[in-house]
Amino acid sequence: MSDKVIALQNVDLIYSGANLPVKALENVSIHAKDGEFVSIVGPSGCGKSTLLKIISGLIPHSKGTVLVNGAPVFGPQASVGIVFQSPLLMPWRTILDNVLVQIDMRGLPVEKYRDEARSLLKMVGLSAFEKAYPYQLSGGMQQRVGICRALVHAPQLLIMDEPFGALDAMTREQMMIELQRIWMERKTTVLFITHSLTEAIFLSDRVVVMGARPGRVVGEFVVDMARPRKISDERSPAFAMLADSVRACLEESGALPAIHSPVA
Amino acid sequence: MSNTKLSSEPVAGLPANVVRRDSSKSAGRRLKAILTPFIGLAALLVVWALITAVFKIPEYLLPSPVIVAKRIVTDWPLLSRNFAYTLLEVVVGFCVSVLVGIPAAFLVVLSRPVERILMPIIVASQAVPKVAIAPLLVIWLGFGLLPKVVISFLIAFFPVLVSTSTGLRSVETDMIDLVRSMGASTTKIMFKVRLPTALPQIFSGLKVAISLSVVGALVGEFVGADRGLGYIMMTASGSLDGTLVWATLIVLIFLGVVLFQIVAMIERFAIRWHVSVRQDATNITTS
Numbered sequence: 095m096s097d098k099v100i101a102l103q104n105v106d107l108i109y110s111g112a113n114l115p116v117k118a119l120e121n122v123s124i125h126a127k128d129g130e131f132v133s134i135v136g137p138s139g140c141g142k143s144t145l146l147k148i149i150s151g152l153i154p155h156s157k158g159t160v161l162v163n164g165a166p167v168f169g170p171q172a173s174v175g176i177v178f179q180s181p182l183l184m185p186w187r188t189i190l191d192n193v194l195v196q197i198d199m200r201g202l203p204v205e206k207y208r209d210e211a212r213s214l215l216k217m218v219g220l221s222a223f224e225k226a227y228p229y230q231l232s233g234g235m236q237q238r239v240g241i242c243r244a245l246v247h248a249p250q251l252l253i254m255d256e257p258f259g260a261l262d263a264m265t266r267e268q269m270m271i272e273l274q275r276i277w278m279e280r281k282t283t284v285l286f287i288t289h290s291l292t293e294a295i296f297l298s299d300r301v302v303v304m305g306a307r308p309g310r311v312v313g314e315f316v317v318d319m320a321r322p323r324k325i326s327d328e329r330s331p332a333f334a335m336l337a338d339s340v341r342a343c344l345e346e347s348g349a350l351p352a353i354h355s356p357v358a
Numbered sequence: 359m360s361n362t363k364l365s366s367e368p369v370a371g372l373p374a375n376v377v378r379r380d381s382s383k384s385a386g387r388r389l390k391a392i393l394t395p396f397i398g399l400a401a402l403l404v405v406w407a408l409i410t411a412v413f414k415i416p417e418y419l420l421p422s423p424v425i426v427a428k429r430i431v432t433d434w435p436l437l438s439r440n441f442a443y444t445l446l447e448v449v450v451g452f453c454v455s456v457l458v459g460i461p462a463a464f465l466v467v468l469s470r471p472v473e474r475i476l477m478p479i480i481v482a483s484q485a486v487p488k489v490a491i492a493p494l495l496v497i498w499l500g501f502g503l504l505p506k507v508v509i510s511f512l513i514a515f516f517p518v519l520v521s522t523s524t525g526l527r528s529v530e531t532d533m534i535d536l537v538r539s540m541g542a543s544t545t546k547i548m549f550k551v552r553l554p555t556a557l558p559q560i561f562s563g564l565k566v567a568i569s570l571s572v573v574g575a576l577v578g579e580f581v582g583a584d585r586g587l588g589y590i591m592m593t594a595s596g597s598l599d600g601t602l603v604w605a606t607l608i609v610l611i612f613l614g615v616v617l618f619q620i621v622a623m624i625e626r627f628a629i630r631w632h633v634s635v636r637q638d639a640t641n642i643t644t645s
Contacts, residue, residue, distance in 0.1 A: 152539055182536050
């Protein structure tokens with residue numbers, strides 16, 4: 095188990111709602127090896143975001159075991175960085191200081207991480223913006239700052255919750271390429287939550303498919319394609335076949351009505 | 359690759375660009391910004407002067423602005439002394455409102471029980487017309503500074519409390535989740551996330567509060583006082599000295615406007631980053 099950066103075993107989560115308890119997750123087992131890129135795809139309501147909250151220690155699970163770096167999760171994790179769908183930058187802080195929010199909130203010495211924050215901004219091409227304020231950046235640039243913030247304390251696990259969901263299609267493609275490059279450079283384990291099959295397959299070593307109500311794992315696919323992958327690979331037969339299988343899996347679980355359209 | 363894409367845009371100069379714009383242009387713009395409000399004011403005075411001249415309105419009903427201005431000059435010692443006194447009442451009342459209102463909002467936001475106990479009392483206190491209890495306060499607290507400060511506080515405190523507590527609550531849940539996942543404590547979240555987020559709303563509360571503080575002090579002076587601009591207005595109208603009433607009123611308006619502008623200036627400095635304040639709200643790139 096110890097080579098697993100993250101290991102969820104038979105995890106249940108029951109929300110005790112006002113009227114009757116709601117089962118949000120049922121018997122979920124997900125794991126990721128060190129340096130692995132794992133995507134979780136599923137329809138809305140499949141508990142993807144709940145999963146994120148459990149792993150990051152924001153809410154307790156009801157049953158099963160949740161291990162991060164081999165240790166059970168109680169409360170916030172030292173070695174986890176999170177990227178949400180919205181960049182969640184603080185408008186009163188400069189870009190550099192926004193990256194350092196991670197350090198500040200954790201009570202670590204901000205001075206010691208300044209250089210690391212700068213080199214991360216350089217990696218995503220935002221060096222010139224370190225003194226700018228969030229409103230001066232486009233959505234894609236803001237999300238890059240969010241990624242830098244999630245990486246600045248050198249976490250072993252990066253959790254991304256639909257990080258490109260709010261971006262336009264062009265920026266999204268650009269960000270996929272960029273995330274792949276960052277991941278290949280840093281070899282951080284990534285848990286990538288999305289409902290875009292394209293993003294999931296393009297980026298991942300492994301795609302975990304979840305079904306809804308209750309949230310459960312309904313399938314798992316290994317993506318065996320050479321890296322670095324290119325946007326044009328999306329049109330390759332291997333990519334299309336895999337997308338079809340994932341889609342079929344989602345359809346079987348009742349998550350998707352059987353529709354006949356190319357990969358979204 | 360984003361590196362090349364970004365450097366092809368005029369990016370390197372951006373931060374400098376944003377911090378200090380072309381100074382000659384901005385000086386002209388600043389002058390214009392300062393002068394513009396006076397155009398409206400001047401127009402108002404001209405209309406006022408014309409009305410008094412054309413309709414030959416008697417001085418005790420509506421004196422012309424020229425007469426009022428002369429009166430301000432001749433009675434300046436009286437007006438300035440009472441201006442200072444009213445200013446003191448307003449500033450103290452406002453400061454007490456802020457010093458009580460903001461911490462009260464923190465308490466209300468941090469603790470449900472405190473909110474449940476405090477809010478009904480506070481809301482009820484707002485339903486009571488201050489003018490109605492002003493005589494009571496004079497009976498209790500005398501004719502001095504204290505009752506004016508108390509009335510001023512009672513009126514001005516509510517907008518501070520309401521805007522601050524609304525502001526402190528208006529942090530996105532995802533933002534709270536994000537910083538909690540970083541292990542931030544409730545106190546840290548309060549001061550480093552909630553408070554800065556709330557600043558724009560706090561300042562709109564403060565702007566309402568400073569205007570209401572003036573009203574409060576004046577109500578206090580109307581009910582029972584032996585000095586202050588409100589007292590001068592009461593005695594002047596008692597002796598049918600319309601010109602002095604107007605002169606005092608102009609000084610009072612000046613007081614209100616200056617105090618409001620001071621709060622607005624502090625706001626512009628404190629929340630430079632906010633949409634409502636920044637002049638340079640353009641998106642630099644649109645990638």
